[in-house]
Amino acid sequence: MKARVFVTLKNGVLDPQGKAIHHALEGLGFGGVNDVRAGKLIELDLAEGTSDADIEAMCSKLLANTVIENFKIEKVA
């Protein structure tokens, strides 16, 4: 069983990396990009039966810093 954890900066938290990517896209001539936010994707290969609560705990204890980041868990069959 696999889970994908998406870690993103909370709304309102400045994202300098997103801004740099945005500038680079504009530099390549891509217009129409309003904003860019960068985040992380972490793939977990888990033992069958790992509980949702355990995955949540992994996210809140280590994978995301909930002072500045949100996380979203997507389970993959």
Added chain:
Amino acid sequence: MKSAVIVFPGSNCDRDMAVAIEQASGTKPIMLWHRETEIPDGVDLIAVPGGFSYGDYLRSGAMASRSPVMAAVKAAAERGVFVLGVCNGFQVLTETGLLPGALMRNAGIHFVCRDVALTVENSQSAFTSLYEKGEQVVFPVAHHDGNYFADTATLDRIEGEGRVAFRYAEAVNGSARDIAGILNEGGNVLGMMPHPERAVEPAHGNVDGARMFKGLVEGLMASA
């Protein structure tokens, strides 16, 4: 006085920190590897040094803050042992939860490595007793993730409680309210991005940091 410097894989200011503490106290600190699970008896100052612990993987300080030794540092801090975290050490202390907020990528994206002017905001703490409130000092900074962030309520609270120890006197990294260093509620934990240990002898070009170590050591020896 007994002190310890924590060493993680990727620490690189641990020896500078040890030299600064030894210069002030006359005693070599114990160098404590990240796998240790206990702080030796009688240690009254623990320094968490700068560097790139665990390669800054995941987030700066994230892996180090979950290492065995940090559980012991946290317990010691809760008992009132003094803890000084500099640069990566500050990041580790926020990730551990000993200090509020988080340190994010510098607003200007670039790594910043230069001397910066700081204003001493609190001269009542054990770390800053030899400085004057409002005094300007110059410490070197060298970091990529020094942009201090906390929500408005937290910022208001730490400001109100006099827990901002140092503020940047110039634009450096986009930190909220120009915060460069903060204290915990008990006043026994200080985290700061600038490096006092790199400004302790004339050969460094500046000795503004020496008073931090001298004040700390004098305070600890007086209370021992």
